[in-house]
Amino acid sequence: PGAFGKQKVLKITRLSDEERKLYPDVFVGDLYRVEFADGVDEFALKPIRLKYYFDAKYLRGENYNNLTFAYATEDGGYRIIPGSMIGKDERGYYVEAFTYHLSVFGVVLRSAGFQKHGIRLLREAVNSSGPAVLLVPGEDPTFEGVVKDNNIWETIFPDRTIMTYEYALYEPRSLAYSEMYRSFIEKEGRRSFIDFESDFLSQEILKYSQYEFDILAHGTGGLIVLRMLQRHPEVNNVRKVVLLSTPVQGTNVVNPLYFSSIFYGKDPEVLEDIFGIEWTKLKMLTLHIRNLIDTLGEVVQEILPDSQLVKELREFARNDVEIVSICGDTPPYGVDVSGTELERFYPEFVKGRGDGFVSIQSCRVGKVEQLSGNFYDLYSREENVAYIRKLLKYEVQVFSGFRSDDYEEYLPSKNPELSEESVQKVVEAKETKGTELSVLPVKILFENFLERIRSLELSSYLSGALVGKEVYIATESGVFAWDKKVFDKKIEFFKKVEDYASFVDEGDIFIVDNIGIKKYAPFPLVGDISDALITRNAIIYARVVPGGVRYYLFRNGAEKLLATSPGTTVRMKSENGNYLLITDGEVVAIGSDFKEKGRVLSSLFGEKVKIVDASFKDDAFYILLNDGSIAFVSSSRSETKNYGLTVPKKVLNFQGRILVVYDGVILDLSAGKAQRFDRGIIDVFLGNEGLFIVFDEKVRVSVEEWRLSKD
Known part of the structure; x- marks a missing residue:
């Protein structure tokens, strides 16, 4: 209609x-x-x-x-x-x-292509203290800067981590991608591809919370960034935004009414007589407008000057982010409609006022600048690149030393069952530098050391475990034995413990062993439990309280306080006869006798550093941090390495090897090598001869068995 x-x-x-x-x-x-x-x-x-x-x-x-x-x-x-x-x-x-x-x-x-959607790392500058530069392209694909196997932005910002946001503005969209957009439309009650992508971008940036970002966006990509900041105040790790040719106040260039009335089906030579502009330039102008309308499709309706999105952007207010909006001063193809009737309809094509997509008036937000260039070359002109580099400059942070010689910030939190001997051991571990060779590899080599054996697709995933020869997978709807559903109820606290697994359903404990799933005992606990690890004769459980996390041991019908830790998130796992109690502020190792074997605070590694996961091997901790670093801490030494890998997920002890999982990469720390994968990794759990890797397939998940390569 x-x-x-x-x-x-x-x-x-x-x-x-x-x-x-x-x-x-x-x-x-x-x-x-x-x-x-x-x-x-x-x-x-x-x-x-x-x-x-x-x-x-x-x-x-x-x-x-x-x-x-x-x-x-x-x-x-x-x-x-x-x-x-x-x-x-x-x-x-x-x-x-x-x-x-x-x-x-x-x-x-077309040739089969896997849908790209989200932030992709182009180059990690491990030693840089500057914010990562995030590119958000729009209608012009050359803005991404790809030249053969290189990227021009890596040359422009040689000391910065470079990332790009990939989304399907003009690319075909897969079934999974399309269903995500349709779900957004149903939820919002309206069609807005820009807002859909702004929501997805916010999730991506929050996943990279260990980074501070400077964002460089072009065209409609800038609208996605602005709407992300407007709709998601929780995104607080963006320092600066530079917008190039972004139609903040809308653009007339893609107005179908103007194009239909003035250009469509008209002979350029006849239009030359009407408007007094050379017909060849009018022909190029017509092609330029039509290409933009074709490229944007339904998004055209969102960027017209009177659209709902543009009206809402007039209320934009984020004073915590510095925004610079840049417009070009020259329309492309030598077109200039100054002094003609077209000037009233298309101020974007007036030389000195517009760049062929926006005018100096329509790009207004934050600090507004006008530079030489048109929509297609504004971001690549040498003088403009120098100005952008200047806008995104940063001060190098200088390390000023520890706050005290006593390392007081590294002392463990008070614990009712922590002995003086244990406290002394922790302090010595932090103070001892160690003189032996590095435990962590100096560098890593990327090579394939895992081979895929089989694959399974599921609608959801919570946890997984290999019990005997059977693979059990907990989902939102129940438990599968590989592809066969064996428990048709929603469950909680599914974990592998020694050679069996356990979980809770409707007040009962179930044990999964070589025989199958059986009801074991009533679950005796009530109240707000953040996590629980259930053995055959005891339950370790956690409650998040003001100021941190409390761990309790329930055994023989009685409970007692086992440990306390700072932090707001909690996870527990069983590993080689030990239990690891992990918050973002501390990791505690407990033996099978439920006595503490050691603990490490996150403050050992810096004020803002958080713990993601940990493993405990040979009385030493391997700790994964939120900036992607790996830390080794024992009673005699501590060291930290960062290999430039991002979005840390998990640490595993597989047959004596320490494996570290990132989003798309698995690192074999013991061998100093890593393997990349073409999809995001949700989780990894151990098999007998390899790993079970859970991949994010956007709408669904795939669980795949990968084994160590024989060569």
């Missing part, structure tokens, strides 16, 4: 086999000619939604974007419709897209 000035009837015709031969063979399935029944071609004022059902055999997988809508061009070629989405309903799989004009349409099968 509202796409045309009057009601229009569409005529849809399937092309015959003979007609089909006139078009490229990249199309799969039938081709359809969509035209107006009255024979009058018009450019729509609002996007027209197209939907095409295809054979399921063409779908590579729910996370692959190998199918897209396309239309045939007059020169015998075809053009991809940006932002095509895959869906599924009662009729089957389909591709949908938005267009403003009619043509011959079909579906194109």
Whole structure:
């Protein structure tokens, strides 16, 4: 509704086999000619939604974007419709897209590509104290700076960590990606791709909470950043934002009404007589506008000057983030509509006022600057690059030494069962420097040391464990023995303990052993329990209280306070006969006799450093920190290494090897080597001959068995 000035009837015709031969063979399935029944071609004022059902055999997988809508061009070629989405309903799989004009349409099968969505690390500057530079591109893909195997931004900021935010503005969208967007629409009650991506970007930045960011955004990418800051005040690790050609107040360039009325279907030579602008430049102007409208699709409606999103951005107020908005002063292709009737409609094409996408008025937010250049080269001109580098400069932090010679900030928190001997041991561990060779490898080598054996897809994942020869996986709906559901209820506290696993359901303890799952005993605890580790004869459980975490031991019908730790998050695990009690502020090792064997505070590594996970081997701790560093702490020495890996997840002791898990990387610390994976890692648990890795497949998860390579 509202796409045309009057009601229009569409005529849809399937092309015959003979007609089909006139078009490229990249199309799969039938081709359809969509035209107006009255024979009058018009450019729509609002996007027209197209939907095409295809054979399921063409779908590579729910996370692959190998199918897209396309239309045939007059020169015998075809053009991809940006932002095509895959869906599924009662009729089957389909591709949908938005267009403003009619043509011959079909579906194109591309080489299978895994959907990219989220922050990707381009280069880690391990020794830099400066904020990471995050690139958020918009309509122009060259802004990402990729030149063969290199990236120009790494040259511009040689001492900074460089990341980029990948999302499908103009790329085809996989089924999983499309369903995420549809869920957002259903939740919000409106369509807003920009707000959808702003929410996702906020989640990504919060995942990288150990970083401070300087954000460099172009075009519509800048709107995603602004909306992220506006909608998510909890994002507080952004220092500066530099916007380039971002239509904060909207842009007229992509207004379908203007384009339809002035340019669509008009002869450029006739327009030259009307507007007094050389026809070749008018032709380039027409192509520029149409390409932008085609690229943005339904997003066009969000960036018009009177859109709801633009109106809400007028209330933008984040004084904690420095924002600089930069506009160019020269429209592309030598176009200048100054002094013509077009100036009233397109101030973005007036030389000295606009850059072909925004004008100096429409980019206003924060501090506004106008530099030489147009929409396509504003960010690459040498003088502009120097200015951007100056805007994002930072002061090098100088280490001023420890606060006291006594290392008081490293003393353990008070514990009712911590002996003086134990306290002395902890203090000595912090003060002793150690003279032997480094325990942690000086460097790591990336090579594949794991091989995939089998894979399983599930709708959700909570925890996993290998018990005997059976793989048990706890999900939000129950427990699976690999792909067979064996317990059809939601459970809590699923953990591997020694050679069995345990969990709780509706007030009962269940044990999982070589025989299977059996009810073991009533669960005797009530109240707000943050985590619990259940053995055959005792329960260790944790409660988060003001000031920290309290661990209790329930055994023989009685409970007692086992330990206290600073922190707000808690996890517990069983490992080689020991129990590790881990908060973000401290790790405590407990023996099988429930006596303390050691503890380490996070403050040993710095004021803002948090503990993510830990392992305890040979009376020494291997501790994973939130900045990605690995720490080794024993009674005789402590050392820390950072290998430039981000988003730390977990530490495992596998057959004497210390394995460290990051989002997309597993590091074998004992061998000094690491393996990269093409998907985000949710969790890893141990097998007999290797690992079970749980991958994030966006909508679902995959559990895969990987074994050590024989070579």
